[in-house]
Amino acid sequence: MFLFSLAFLNGLTLGALLFLVASGLTLSFGLMRIVNLNHGAFYLTGGYIGLSFLKATGNWPLSVLAAGLIIALLAFFEDQFLLKRFREQPLIVTLITLSIAIIIADLDLVIWGGKPQLLDVPEIINSPVSLFGVMYPGYRLFILILAIIICIALWIFLKKTKVGITIRAGIDNSEMVNALGINVEKIFTYVFVISGFLAGIAGVIGGSFSMVAPGQDWSMLTFALVTVIIGGMGSFAGSILGSLITGMTFSYASAYIPELSNLFIFLPVAIIIAARGRGLLGKELQ
């Protein structure tokens, strides 16, 4: 019972982290059919930047914000200088992001070295909390709450603001939105920058409960892609559902069958691809 509850809580918090990474990915795919394969590299670099900031200032919230902003800036430059010219060619753009992921991964290694490093979390949010008979690290619950807040904020942004409504319209039918005189490509830049920001802060947040280490970029990217495939490409609500399913699957698999936990990640993907190719909440892509 103890293991069961622990796995449940771990799954929930991993899902919260995955949501931060995957939501940006799914929105940019929905808008432009582009899969950003350097999203994992953004995540890891965000973690490293947060680490450096934390060492310099000792202020955790500031580090999270700084990492998010720097990665957002990086995403902006990447979009402007590299991706913008190939808007109509999703495969080319996706391969460009793949090469950038490799470049960033190696640069990270040069700058921050190959040793796994831990980000220290302030004591106030890290005191253990008793839940379902488990003494659970408070920090993980804090992540859950933070993710829920960000999720609600994103939801309101997508539902209420003008940019958000345009994003949703663009995902539904980008040609129609273009025909209405709204530049979908510009909207894409917003989405790409927001997704970069989210990946950056997720890097610091995630680095504080696991390690910041080389290789994390690829594993996080794999998790995020799984999440997006399950939830449905381009669906915001799908990314919430997908991250919960992925988080729970991985958490229970690593609790009971640790050696094969990564194999079990593929199980929901296989079921989804076989039974419902567009994902749980994705719409048929036309």
Add this chain to the structure above:
Amino acid sequence: MNQQHAILSYRYLLIAGVILVLISFPWWAPLFYLNLAIRILFFGIVVMGFSFLGGQLGLLSLMQSFFFGIAGYTVAILQVRYGILFPIPPLIGLFAAILLAIFFGFFVLRTQGVYFLMLTMVIGQIGWVLSLQLTSITHGTTGIIGVNAPEILHGSQIAFYFVQLVIFLICIGFLFKVMRSPFGLFLRGIRESESRMIMLGYPVFFIKLAAFVLSAALTAIGAIFYVYFYGVMNPDAISLAANVNIMLASILGGMGSLFGAILGSFIVKTLNMSLSAITARYMLVTGILFLVVIMFFPNGIIGGLGEVKISSFRTIWQRVTQRETFQISKKQKDGYK
């Protein structure tokens, strides 16, 4: 007519010359270059497998490393741990890769374009993580060491080179035949318009599956030589970086042409060997090279020359930008009943 004849005989002369150079190579080349040649040959087979799928069907697979790992680890484990003698481990390795290609083909071939790339990447990455995680079977990061090549190849680089060369030529010949056969035409037909091929009544899904399996089998053959050459199988060999190397060679040379695949393998392996001697930042150089190739020469060297008429990268992305080809459509489902 006469002129055509002349061109034809020139071509035969060229081919004969190349074969002569390849056969005499071990006797005049220094050991370093013989080593390099062996690596180019087995890497070339793997790249051909990738190019075949990419050029003929327009599918860029990031799970080639997965099949590479299956074949390589099967051979290594059967030989080192269970001490099974030569002809059996490679055969089982090849067979395992083919079986898994059929199994995974049923999932991944339902998708196309970017979605295919993404899905194969997920599977490739899961395979890589498993090779690290399943320490009881794969020995984690150190991998499985001490895989001895069979008697005839053991210790003699020249023998290894010749066996490798023969298999390499057989692979080229076979692929050449396949690409010129009706089957090759089906594949290109599917690449140009899948729905049309379905309408014409071809079993599109099974044709795609056959191509996928063939590509996996080539990868497995390359992997078997890899294991015998290095004597080691570890997770580095099947990382995403390894797969990107394959992709880089294929696109750099020019996807869809066998000669492009060979040229690309030659460039990438040579670069690989000379760079790794100078700098530890090999991946950085690879990444930048990949970026430059994708951005400026997506058709590769062969495609860029424009003399040889071959399918280019252009047709692939043109197809991908047509959004209806993105996912399983109802039509496609009817197609493979």
